[in-house]
Amino acid sequence: MTEWAGVSKLSLMLETGGPGAEIYANGRNQVAVTVSVKPTDENGGTYYGDISWPNRVNLVDYVSGEKLNWQGREGWCFTDREDRYFHHLPGGGSRAAAEAEAEPEAELADDGTQKFTFYISCWPGADRKSVSAWVETDTGKVYTTTAGSGSFEGKVALDPLVALTHRRSGVNWEYSRTATRYENDTKYVSTEAWNYYLSLDSADNYFVTFSVSGYWSDPGYEGFFACDIKPDSHHKNLYGSYVWYQEPHGSSYDGDGGYGGLIVNFPDGNKWWDYARVYDRPYPEQYLCFTWVHATTGGDGWHIPNGPVHTWRVYFSPVITAWDRYGNTGKFSIDGSGVDSGIELADYS
Numbered sequence: 001m002t003e004w005a006g007v008s009k010l011s012l013m014l015e016t017g018g019p020g021a022e023i024y025a026n027g028r029n030q031v032a033v034t035v036s037v038k039p040t041d042e043n044g045g046t047y048y049g050d051i052s053w054p055n056r057v058n059l060v061d062y063v064s065g066e067k068l069n070w071q072g073r074e075g076w077c078f079t080d081r082e083d084r085y086f087h088h089l090p091g092g093g094s095r096a097a098a099e100a101e102a103e104p105e106a107e108l109a110d111d112g113t114q115k116f117t118f119y120i121s122c123w124p125g126a127d128r129k130s131v132s133a134w135v136e137t138d139t140g141k142v143y144t145t146t147a148g149s150g151s152f153e154g155k156v157a158l159d160p161l162v163a164l165t166h167r168r169s170g171v172n173w174e175y176s177r178t179a180t181r182y183e184n185d186t187k188y189v190s191t192e193a194w195n196y197y198l199s200l201d202s203a204d205n206y207f208v209t210f211s212v213s214g215y216w217s218d219p220g221y222e223g224f225f226a227c228d229i230k231p232d233s234h235h236k237n238l239y240g241s242y243v244w245y246q247e248p249h250g251s252s253y254d255g256d257g258g259y260g261g262l263i264v265n266f267p268d269g270n271k272w273w274d275y276a277r278v279y280d281r282p283y284p285e286q287y288l289c290f291t292w293v294h295a296t297t298g299g300d301g302w303h304i305p306n307g308p309v310h311t312w313r314v315y316f317s318p319v320i321t322a323w324d325r326y327g328n329t330g331k332f333s334i335d336g337s338g339v340d341s342g343i344e345l346a347d348y349s
Contacts, residue, residue: 003138004040004047004051005040005041007040008040010035010144012145013156014031015089020159025123026123026328027121027123028086030082031158032087032117034116035118037051037114038114039112046112053106054080057135058133061130067134068120074123075126078118083327085327087119090326120158122158122160132154166329168347170200171330175194179276182274188298190295190296191274192295194342198210198288198332199287205324208325209323210247210321211245212319215316216316218307221265223244225336227315228312235300235302238295239339241291241334241339242261243288253279256275262274274295292339
């Protein structure tokens with residue numbers, strides 16, 4: 001039985017094909033590097049058997065030969081897992097999400113060359129790094145492309161960029177009137193609704209995922225975070241705010257005819273609920289949608305309790321974390337106490 005005993009070719013290459021790349025030092029941004037190995041058996045013939053990786057294939061410092069941190073959280077790190085959000089080079093592209101979610105596996109060329117793709121990231125404080133390939137055969141012999149390694153010598157140069165922190169001044173916060181399914185049924189309730197949109201103000205960058213805290217999660221009230229039912233006129237005026245946090249945004253809120261956001265869900269006493277059209281702009285995964293509602297009813301007004309609403313005025317103040325395509329973040333907040341005058345976005349502090 002043959003075993004892997006030697007190497008006739010060894011090299012590494014960036015996904016861009018160039019000699020170097022920039023990467024944000026935030027621990028999330030990734031650059032792909034492929035190590036190509038043509039293994040040989042004990043007789044010098046091509047070895048077609050499996051190579052255990054990352055045990056037998058690694059990335060190391062070009063000068064010192066020190067291994068990069070495997071799935072680490074400091075300095076320069078690498079993994080065999082592509083992040084489906086943050087595998088983007090500044091000024092470049094990324095692989096398809098379907099590929100990103102696939103199990104990592106080696107690629108075997110017709111001539112016996114085996115290719116292994118790793119994803120490099122770096123954390124704040126990392127210095128410029130030149131990276132080389134390192135392999136160890138089944139017989140324990142080590143081959144590298146580090147400095148002084150002879151015919152195999154080679155490297156890729158990586159330059160860390162200071163991670164960005166997105167602020168309120170660098171994002172778009174826009175709003176426009178949106179339709180509700182029952183807005184024309186005004187016999188008992190009149191509803192006006194506006195969508196607010198949080199997106200990154202950039203020509204070549206955009207948000208790709210969001211995390212939100214501070215809202216009700218009760219069934220039928222998911223994303224509802226502020227309610228104010230005014231005491232005047234028999235409690236006829238209701239103001240409410242919603243954040244549509246579920247991802248993926250588009251398919252999570254398709255709804256019937258696009259009306260995917262359940263609002264003013266007051267079945268007890270008022271026998272009323274409605275649906276807003278949300279994520280009604282192109283590229284829904286690049287922004288976070290909110291809805292602000294003013295609903296007026298007659299008779300003896302709005303009734304409580306309904307769902308989680310047990311008092312006339314109650315609210316959360318949501319905190320939003322947004323990640324751009326390179327893994328840089330912005331953190332924002334909304335003061336739910338201002339529900340009767342719209343939704344205002346601020347930097348989180």
